[in-house]
Amino acid sequence: MRMECAIIGGGPAGLSAALVLGRARRKVVLFDDKQPRNAVTAHTHGFLTRDGVKPEELRRLARQDIRKYPSVELESRRVTGIMPIRGGFRLQADDGKVYEARKLLLATGLKERLPDLRGLQGMYGKSLFSCPYCDGWELRDKPLVVIADGDQAFTLSRLIYQWSRDLVVCTNGSASRLAPEELRLLHRKGIPVVNQRITELAGEKGQLRTVRFADGSSVKRAGGFVSPYWRHATQFAEQLGCRLSASGGIETDSLGRTSVSGVYAAGDASVISPAQAAIAAGEGSRAAIGINTDLVREDFG
Ligand SMILES: Cc1cc2nc3c(=O)[nH]c(=O)nc-3n(C[C@H](O)[C@H](O)[C@H](O)COP(=O)(O)OP(=O)(O)OC[C@H]3O[C@@H](n4cnc5c(N)ncnc54)[C@H](O)[C@@H]3O)c2cc1C
Known part of the structure; x- marks a missing residue:
C-alpha cells in the first residue's frame, strides 16, 4: 500500500501529526501498538482544556477527531x-502486512527503566512519579521522598521543593555522592x-507509606519522585542512521526533519x-507541517 506518510506511534505526537496531515489531505497510515509510556498513570495533567484527563481518553478523543479525515488510516499494529x-x-x-510510504515519522516515544526497588513498580504512577510538572500539584505540601543517584539528587530536590518543603532525599546507596x-x-x-x-x-494499593532502609531505619512518606532511566522505545532511528542529539533524542531541525532524508521525528x-503531552502534540504538529512542506515542494516542482 503506497502512502504519502507513515507515522509510527499513536501518542500525542503521532496523533497530532496525523490530524494535521489529514487536514492537509495527505494519505497517511498511523501505527500504534498501544504501549505508551504513561500507561501506568491515571491522569494526564497540564494539557490545555484536558487537565487531568485519563491518558487513554486523550488518545480516544484524538482518534475521534482524526476519523473525520478519510485519508488517514489508524492501524492498531x-x-x-x-x-x-x-x-x-x-x-x-x-x-x-507491508506498507510503502514516501515519508516516515518516528513518534515512538520512550521506555522507562525504574531503579530496582521493592515496591516501586506498584507505586509508580500512583504515589511515586518522575515529573513534578505532571504530578507535583497533586502531591503539594505532602511529606515526600526524592529518590535519585547522588549526581541527580540535588537538582531534582531543588525543583520538588517548589511543591513541598517536607522532603527526604534518598540516594539509595549510590556511589555518586552530593x-x-x-x-x-x-x-x-x-x-x-x-x-x-x-x-x-512499603504501602498499600499503590500508596507509599514508609521508606525502609538497609540499616533498619525507616521514614514515613506520603509520596514522592524518582529519577528513572530511559531508552528509546524502538531502535528504528539508529537503524536508519538518524543522528542523535547530546541528550540522546533524535536530532531534528525546526520542522522535525532528522539527518536522514524523508525521516522525521516528534515527541x-x-x-x-x-x-x-502538550510538547509532544506540538512537536507532532510541527513535524506534520515539515512533511507536508517537503511533499508540496517535491510535487509542485
Ligand atoms: C508516569 C508518567 C506520568 C506522566 N504524566 C504526564 C502528565 O500528567 N502530563 C503530561 O503532559 N505528560 C505526562 N507524562 C509524559 C507524557 O506521557 C509524554 O510526554 C507523552 O506521552 C509523549 O508522547 P509521545 O507521543 O512522544 O509518546 P507516547 O505517548 O509514549 O506514545 C508513543 C506510542 O508509540 C507506540 N509505539 C512505539 N513503538 C511502536 C512500534 N514499533 N509500532 C507501533 N507503535 C509503536 C507506543 O505503543 C506508544 O503508544 C507522563 C509520563 C509518565 C511516564
Whole structure:
C-alpha cells in the first residue's frame, strides 16, 4: 500500500501529526501498538482544556477527531521492520502486512527503566512519579521522598521543593555522592539526605507509606519522585542512521526533519526532556507541517 506518510506511534505526537496531515489531505497510515509510556498513570495533567484527563481518553478523543479525515488510516499494529526503498520506505507490520510510504515519522516515544526497588513498580504512577510538572500539584505540601543517584539528587530536590518543603532525599546507596556545597544548601533548607540503601517502599494499593532502609531505619512518606532511566522505545532511528542529539533524542531541525532524508521525528523520542503531552502534540504538529512542506515542494516542482 503506497502512502504519502507513515507515522509510527499513536501518542500525542503521532496523533497530532496525523490530524494535521489529514487536514492537509495527505494519505497517511498511523501505527500504534498501544504501549505508551504513561500507561501506568491515571491522569494526564497540564494539557490545555484536558487537565487531568485519563491518558487513554486523550488518545480516544484524538482518534475521534482524526476519523473525520478519510485519508488517514489508524492501524492498531506494531511496526516490526523498516527498510529504505527508492523514493521512500517499506514497513512491515506485526500481522505481516507491508506498507510503502514516501515519508516516515518516528513518534515512538520512550521506555522507562525504574531503579530496582521493592515496591516501586506498584507505586509508580500512583504515589511515586518522575515529573513534578505532571504530578507535583497533586502531591503539594505532602511529606515526600526524592529518590535519585547522588549526581541527580540535588537538582531534582531543588525543583520538588517548589511543591513541598517536607522532603527526604534518598540516594539509595549510590556511589555518586552530593557535592559538599549541595549538601550545605539542602541542610540550610532542612532537607535530610539518606545515603542508606533502600530495602523497601512499603504501602498499600499503590500508596507509599514508609521508606525502609538497609540499616533498619525507616521514614514515613506520603509520596514522592524518582529519577528513572530511559531508552528509546524502538531502535528504528539508529537503524536508519538518524543522528542523535547530546541528550540522546533524535536530532531534528525546526520542522522535525532528522539527518536522514524523508525521516522525521516528534515527541519524547526527539525531545527527551521536558517530556510533556502538550510538547509532544506540538512537536507532532510541527513535524506534520515539515512533511507536508517537503511533499508540496517535491510535487509542485
Ligand atoms: C508516569 C508518567 C506520568 C506522566 N504524566 C504526564 C502528565 O500528567 N502530563 C503530561 O503532559 N505528560 C505526562 N507524562 C509524559 C507524557 O506521557 C509524554 O510526554 C507523552 O506521552 C509523549 O508522547 P509521545 O507521543 O512522544 O509518546 P507516547 O505517548 O509514549 O506514545 C508513543 C506510542 O508509540 C507506540 N509505539 C512505539 N513503538 C511502536 C512500534 N514499533 N509500532 C507501533 N507503535 C509503536 C507506543 O505503543 C506508544 O503508544 C507522563 C509520563 C509518565 C511516564
